[in-house]
Amino acid sequence: MLKRTMGAVRRLALAMHWASGVFLIVMIVTVLLDIVTRTVFGATAGAVDLTFRGGIEIVSYGLLFMILFALPYSVSRGQVVVDLFTEGLNERAKAILGGIYIIGFGLLGLGMAIRFVEAADRVAQTGETTQDLLIPMSFFYGVAGFAATILVFRGVLVGIEQLLRAGRRF
Numbered sequence: 001m002l003k004r005t006m007g008a009v010r011r012l013a014l015a016m017h018w019a020s021g022v023f024l025i026v027m028i029v030t031v032l033l034d035i036v037t038r039t040v041f042g043a044t045a046g047a048v049d050l051t052f053r054g055g056i057e058i059v060s061y062g063l064l065f066m067i068l069f070a071l072p073y074s075v076s077r078g079q080v081v082v083d084l085f086t087e088g089l090n091e092r093a094k095a096i097l098g099g100i101y102i103i104g105f106g107l108l109g110l111g112m113a114i115r116f117v118e119a120a121d122r123v124a125q126t127g128e129t130t131q132d133l134l135i136p137m138s139f140f141y142g143v144a145g146f147a148a149t150i151l152v153f154r155g156v157l158v159g160i161e162q163l164l165r166a167g168r169r170f
Helices: 002-043 055-074 091-126 137-169
Strands: none
Touching (some): 002 055, 002 137, 055 137
8 A cells, every 4th residue: 555655646746847847948938038028129119019927927936836846756866965974874874864854854845735725725815816917826825735745745655665675674
């Protein structure tokens, strides 16, 4: 059962990782279009106005989603280890410490998920929208809460897997 759950969460995290790449491409295209349209506007002294509203919002929320969608898959792809603190430890202790760290990273995602869901509920009650595109803010906070929740599952499951592997290996 644990293996099946871990596989499903891993596949979902991989799909989110790919979506993160799409968000990056959307951000790049938005910035390029914004630069080109502003350049045309300036070169024609305002005679040709192809500028569009919402570019800043697209890039800022795209960046939020890009980061949050990349984190769940990346949690198992390697963590920064400071050798100064782990130099004297044996391999089993390092593996256990790494597993605990990844579980802690997942629990950090729990705090983020709770805050995003609370924010989604709060802005849904007020009907708050983005300034330029008028998209309900509850949508952005809800999606961010979902991504953080997947980070929780992925972090805890990868951490448990690493702890179990450390116990079997030594």
